[in-house]
Amino acid sequence: MNSSKLTVQITSFSYKRGIPQDLSGNGGGFVFDCRAIHNPGRYDEYKTLTGLDQSVITFLNNEKDMHHFLTAVYAITEQSVEQYITRGFTNLAINFGCTGGQHRSVYAAQHLAEQLHAQYGVAINLIHREQNIEQLFKATV
Numbered sequence: 001m002n003s004s005k006l007t008v009q010i011t012s013f014s015y016k017r018g019i020p021q022d023l024s025g026n027g028g029g030f031v032f033d034c035r036a037i038h039n040p041g042r043y044d045e046y047k048t049l050t051g052l053d054q055s056v057i058t059f060l061n062n063e064k065d066m067h068h069f070l071t072a073v074y075a076i077t078e079q080s081v082e083q084y085i086t087r088g089f090t091n092l093a094i095n096f097g098c099t100g101g102q103h104r105s106v107y108a109a110q111h112l113a114e115q116l117h118a119q120y121g122v123a124i125n126l127i128h129r130e131q132n133i134e135q136l137f138k139a140t141v
Helices: 054-061 064-087 104-120
Strands: 007-014 030-033 091-098 123-128 133-137
Touching: 007 104, 030 064, 054 104, 064 091, 064 104, 091 104, 104 123, 104 133
Parallel strands: 007 091, 007 123, 030 091
Antiparallel strands: 123 133
């Protein structure tokens, strides 16, 4: 399976600033709403942290709802990645939103990026929009 043509753009964002635009020109993809998951941002010790900080990661790792959410996200996105690779598609957009784009969406986007890259070796452009962080995972196949 040659995955070198596919780039998956994964973005975490705040619904307050709107859903990110798909600049690939293809349209489509996914927008996942993380607001149903318990928000660590409601607690003072996490307010200044993000889903990349270990204490927030630990908090969300212990949330059953996050585990169930990501299991479903993995299933649906992996199906698309496999089909996009098979069909020679070049772009797939996946977005995770929450209230502030700081905790839950960042955690979910980071975990999906790492999962898809490890499993398929596809190029991942990971953007945590509200933190102004961009990370590129180069294709490995």
